[in-house]
Each structure stands twice: as structure tokens, then as C-alpha cells.
Amino acid sequence: MSTALHATKPLKIGRHLVDPAVVLAPMAGITNVAFRQLCREFGSPTSLYVCEMITARAVVERDSKTMQMITFGEHERPRSMQLYGVDPTSMTEAVKIIVGEDRADHVDMNFGCPVPKVTRKGGGAALPYKRQLFRRIVRAAVRAAEPAGVPVTVKFRIGIDTDHLTYLDAGRIAEDEGARAVALHARTAAQRYSGQADWSAIARLKEAVTSIPVLGNGDIFSARDALRMVAETGCDGVVVGRGCLGRPWLFGELQAAFRGEPLPPGPRLGEVGAVLRRHGRLLADFLGEDKGVRDLRKHVAWYLKGFPVGAELRRSLAMVSTLAELDDLVGRLDPDLEFPDSADEPRGRQGSPAKVVLPEGWLDDPEDATVPAGADELHSGG
Incomplete structure (x- = not known):
């Protein structure tokens, strides 16, 4: 399969040149400093390898487990951290700590987590439905990171379910508020990790968001999958999660593919x-x-x-x-x-689709900017 020409272009995310345009997705209990180093050893040191998702509130409280989770290797650059938050105030405080203490070179924001303990309090993939609250949180992170020159990116899903799609609004809002890139996991929260990702949504997001890179995520289990996603959607790069489980050498294959080089044979x-x-x-x-x-x-x-x-x-x-x-x-x-x-073939969690658990009345008013009660108490997003 031939490499699409635009797949060979590196990404510019703030001051960071991401080459090739490949991102290791944060995965709870997986993407610790050891796994990130292993992936980096096979792939390019200038791709992005994101740590496990952490909560803004836990950073503010300096939770000991969280502080260990944001450990980076001595030579790990750029240091990529993913934050989860539902409160603009906590997000501001957390990002100020992170950039003020030079703990990361890039902050990604998670609005894609579908697990019930997160969505039932209005967090994760539930939150972009509240457009004004989503805007305030993204704005808070971008403004807090800006003085240090740390770029902020935003990851989200297609929506809560097929009746409540949020990704086009989320992409435009993130772009408006100064995010340096957006990434779409092309499933709804109701799908969780089941079924097939709808790559056509990535193409539609790319048409709607024009001034910053759009990255695609979902069902990339081989380098050929990544090339096909770029060719079909026009996305500027790919985010790889479950596809690298038990296959950290996938990042070497992705590097070869995106540079138009022959793919190495699978290891014995x-x-x-x-x-x-x-x-x-x-x-x-x-x-x-x-x-x-x-x-x-x-x-x-x-x-x-x-x-x-x-x-x-x-x-x-x-x-x-x-x-x-x-x-x-x-x-x-x-x-x-x-x-x-x-x-x-697919690895990692798949499961079955399920109704998304939401706070009572969550769908009544998408313009309501009220911070969900108790959601900021979470220290792990799953």
C-alpha cells in the first residue's frame, strides 16, 4: 500500500515538531514511564508519548500516587501529560503547577473517557455536551500554560451517543480557545471500545477545524491501518492506543510507513x-x-x-x-x-456498548456552565 503524501508531513504543536505525526495515547495502568520508554526505543524520539491520564484536582492536592504517575524519564522530551478536569478553577491551578514547576512540555486534555465513574459525574466524554463549561475549561488550561509556552491539545469522542453528537462543536470551541491540536476517538461514549470506529467523523472534523492539526484515533492496529486512516480522512496524524499493546515495535513500523520506507517484518x-x-x-x-x-x-x-x-x-x-x-x-x-x-487483530478491552450513565438532568441544557457536583473529587479516570 502506498503512503499518502501528507502522511509524511510532521506536525507542529506549539514549539514541538512531532515527526512522524504519531501519538501514543494515554492508557490507565499502561503508559507509565517504562512502557513509554519502550515505545520510544522502537519509534521516533520526536513523536509524542503521553503519560497516564491524571486529574487536575489530584495535582492541586499533590496526591502521592499522582505525583509518581507523572514521573518522566531523564531524557524524555517532549514530556507529554494528559489532564482530566471538570472545573475551570482546578484546571487553572493544576496547569500553573505543572508549567511553573517545569513538569511537562505538552498538556493534553481528556474529554473522551467513557467509564461510568467519570460520566456519571459529568466528566470525560459527557462534558463536551455542556458547550460553555467545555469552553471555560479549555480556555483555563490554555491561558495557564501560555506564559510558559506549553501547548495544550484536546482529545474527545464523537459524542455521548448517536443522538447526542458533540465532536464538531468541541473541535471548533477548542480551536477558538487556542488549543494547538485536537484528536478524535471516532466512537461515541456509548460504544466504549466496541464495534468499529467511524472514521468518516474524523474527515468531517478535519473539514470543520481548519487552522490547527486534527488527529485520528480508533482501530489502528497496524501501520497499514494508520496509512489508510490518513488517506481516507485527511487527518494530520494518528493517535495509537490498544494497537500497541504487546507491540511496542509498532512505533518503528509507523515511522517507516510515514516516511515511505518498507515496513520491517514482524518479529519472531x-x-x-x-x-x-x-x-x-x-x-x-x-x-x-x-x-x-x-x-x-x-x-x-x-x-x-x-x-x-x-x-x-x-x-x-x-x-x-x-x-x-x-x-x-x-x-x-x-x-x-x-x-x-x-x-x-484487536487487542485490549473491547466489551459491549452500553447506555452512558449521566448526572440527573445532564441533557436538559447544553449551555449550562455549572460545574458538576463532586466530579472533581476523582483521582483516576480509568
């Missing part, structure tokens, strides 16, 4: 095992060996997806406890097994 199982070892060591460095190796367990099935490993060895790797045990078990893998075609 021996190479996958080496990456699994590397991931384990990075997590151990970050979290300590016991916690780090236990955190690695959730990644094992993604790394081994499609390979005929055998139930017993697969089970043992999923229960690994030490780095020495990890080395021993990886050593039992057949290093010559070729990369399976099925590894390009």
Missing part, C-alpha cells in the same frame, strides 16, 4: 521474548522488582497473542514473579516461530 518469537524481558526490567527499575514484574503479567497475553506457545508455558508467564523466573520462562519459547498474521 525470540525477538518478542527479548522485548518482554526488556519491558520487565524497565518496570522493575520504575516500580521495584516485585511490583514491576507483577505489573508485567497483564502484558503477557498481548505479547504472545497468536503464537502457539502452549497453555502451560503461557500460564506460567502470566504468573511470573521475579526477573530470574522471567528469564527462565522466556528461554523456553521457540525463538524461530514467525510472527502470526492474527497479531494484527
Whole structure:
């Protein structure tokens, strides 16, 4: 498949040149400093690799868990942080702390989280429905970050459900308020991660938002998917989430694709095992060996997806406890097994569509700018 010409153009987001135009999406419990480093080692150091979503209120309160989550590597530049917030005041305070203490070089704002504990309080993907409140929050972040020259970007979904689409208004408002780029996960909150992303919505957003980059997100599980999204939608770059689970080398493939170079072959199982070892060591460095190796367990099935490993060895790797045990078990893998075609299939959470849980009366007045009661108490967006 040929590379669309505009796919080779780097992005300019504030003072940052993003080349190639590829972003690692923040994923709760996944995109910690260890995983970001691994993805960066395969991909370009000038792509964006975003940390796990954190809440503005937790930054203001200097919650200890949150402060650990916003740890960046010594040479990690640009440092990309995603903030969740429902209150313009808290957002202002949080961004002032982040830029004042030089904790990030780029702030992304999350208005796409579909999980019930967030939407039931009016946050995440529910919030863009309240256009004036959405405007105030974006404005607060942009103005607080501006003196330090830190660019703010905004990510959102198509809408709450098919009857309440919000993405075109959200894109225009973010553009008006000074966001340097917008990203659309082309699903509604009601879809969660199920079904297919509607890439045609990305194309419509690109037509509506003309002065800043528009990035597409949803169902990119291979470099060819990314090329196809750019060709079909005209988007300026891609955001990759579940597609890189157990496949951090996808960022190397994306770099080759966006530069018009031949795609490298998929790794044999021996190479996958080496990456699994590397991931384990990075997590151990970050979290300590016991916690780090236990955190690695959730990644094992993604790394081994499609390979005929055998139930017993697969089970043992999923229960690994030490780095020495990890080395021993990886050593039992057949290093010559070729990369399976099925590894390009969806990974990570999918689930089923569901009615979005909203605060009582949330849909009554889209112009109501009242801050949702209690929503700012959340410290994790899921």
C-alpha cells in the first residue's frame, strides 16, 4: 500500500515538531514511564508519548500516587501529560503547577473517557455536551500554560451517543480557545471500545477545524491501518492506543510507513521474548522488582497473542514473579516461530456498548456552565 503524501508531513504543536505525526495515547495502568520508554526505543524520539491520564484536582492536592504517575524519564522530551478536569478553577491551578514547576512540555486534555465513574459525574466524554463549561475549561488550561509556552491539545469522542453528537462543536470551541491540536476517538461514549470506529467523523472534523492539526484515533492496529486512516480522512496524524499493546515495535513500523520506507517484518518469537524481558526490567527499575514484574503479567497475553506457545508455558508467564523466573520462562519459547498474521487483530478491552450513565438532568441544557457536583473529587479516570 502506498503512503499518502501528507502522511509524511510532521506536525507542529506549539514549539514541538512531532515527526512522524504519531501519538501514543494515554492508557490507565499502561503508559507509565517504562512502557513509554519502550515505545520510544522502537519509534521516533520526536513523536509524542503521553503519560497516564491524571486529574487536575489530584495535582492541586499533590496526591502521592499522582505525583509518581507523572514521573518522566531523564531524557524524555517532549514530556507529554494528559489532564482530566471538570472545573475551570482546578484546571487553572493544576496547569500553573505543572508549567511553573517545569513538569511537562505538552498538556493534553481528556474529554473522551467513557467509564461510568467519570460520566456519571459529568466528566470525560459527557462534558463536551455542556458547550460553555467545555469552553471555560479549555480556555483555563490554555491561558495557564501560555506564559510558559506549553501547548495544550484536546482529545474527545464523537459524542455521548448517536443522538447526542458533540465532536464538531468541541473541535471548533477548542480551536477558538487556542488549543494547538485536537484528536478524535471516532466512537461515541456509548460504544466504549466496541464495534468499529467511524472514521468518516474524523474527515468531517478535519473539514470543520481548519487552522490547527486534527488527529485520528480508533482501530489502528497496524501501520497499514494508520496509512489508510490518513488517506481516507485527511487527518494530520494518528493517535495509537490498544494497537500497541504487546507491540511496542509498532512505533518503528509507523515511522517507516510515514516516511515511505518498507515496513520491517514482524518479529519472531525470540525477538518478542527479548522485548518482554526488556519491558520487565524497565518496570522493575520504575516500580521495584516485585511490583514491576507483577505489573508485567497483564502484558503477557498481548505479547504472545497468536503464537502457539502452549497453555502451560503461557500460564506460567502470566504468573511470573521475579526477573530470574522471567528469564527462565522466556528461554523456553521457540525463538524461530514467525510472527502470526492474527497479531494484527484487536487487542485490549473491547466489551459491549452500553447506555452512558449521566448526572440527573445532564441533557436538559447544553449551555449550562455549572460545574458538576463532586466530579472533581476523582483521582483516576480509568
